[in-house]
Amino acid sequence: MKFFIDTANLDEIQEAFDLGVLDGVTTNPSLMAKEGITGEDNVRNHYKAICDIVDNNVSAEVIATDFDNIVSEGRELAKIDDKIVVKIPMIRDGVKAIKALSSEGIRINCTLIFSAGQAILAAKAGASYVSPFIGRLDDIATDGLALIEQIVGIYQNYGYETEVLAASVRHTMHLIQCAEIGADVATCPLNVITGLLKHPLTDIGLEKFLADHKKANS
Numbered sequence: 001m002k003f004f005i006d007t008a009n010l011d012e013i014q015e016a017f018d019l020g021v022l023d024g025v026t027t028n029p030s031l032m033a034k035e036g037i038t039g040e041d042n043v044r045n046h047y048k049a050i051c052d053i054v055d056n057n058v059s060a061e062v063i064a065t066d067f068d069n070i071v072s073e074g075r076e077l078a079k080i081d082d083k084i085v086v087k088i089p090m091i092r093d094g095v096k097a098i099k100a101l102s103s104e105g106i107r108i109n110c111t112l113i114f115s116a117g118q119a120i121l122a123a124k125a126g127a128s129y130v131s132p133f134i135g136r137l138d139d140i141a142t143d144g145l146a147l148i149e150q151i152v153g154i155y156q157n158y159g160y161e162t163e164v165l166a167a168s169v170r171h172t173m174h175l176i177q178c179a180e181i182g183a184d185v186a187t188c189p190l191n192v193i194t195g196l197l198k199h200p201l202t203d204i205g206l207e208k209f210l211a212d213h214k215k216a217n218s
Contacts (some may be wrong), residue, residue: 001179004187008035012190013053024057026187051081059109061087070097078106085109090118095125102126119151123162135168149181
């Protein structure tokens with residue numbers, strides 16, 4: 001399973017990359033604003049800075065919601081760097097734009113997926129990734145992980161090449177469960193990835209090893 005980090009913070013992206021496990025980055029306007037990145041030119045420069053850190057797969061989200069402007073904006077985002085994946089919402093004009101842009105060889109991440117039917121439409125239109133939001137589904141007492149499993153199964157049935165990108169992953173159990181049910185990618189904050197490092201028995205074991213080493217060499 002690929003690990004993407006869901007942030008626009010360059011320090012966090014660099015830290016995840018240096019850890020040696022980072023496969024990509026997802027961002028959105030809210031994450032950009034959180035870092036104080038505003039204005040079209042500044043946002044695009046920031047996307048380029050992210051691309052300069054990672055090896056591939058930087059999702060850059062369109063703001064437009066009508067077909068013509070989604071396509072125009074998507075083309076401009078794709079010009080920033082070959083690593084860019086254009087992020088398009090699951091709306092009627094979004095699906096039409098996915099078909100148009102993917103036909104031009106532009107990779108698409110279809111975001112705000114909340115049903116298997118939406119995931120089927122995105123795959124048929126040519127999306128490279130679909131992003132079901134499992135945490136937000138959990139918030140309304142719906143099983144987000146069950147949706148991931150359902151989409152994975154449907155894609156396997158029909159040989160869709162679209163990858164299932166589990167989004168709104170909020171804790172390490174989400175991450176592990178996504179791996180168990182066959183998600184292709186999970187995107188999450190840095191602390192979720194680094195949370196996989198932690199286990200009390202590891203800490204206890206290391207403490208004992210170091211204590212024994214000190215005794216043997218004192």
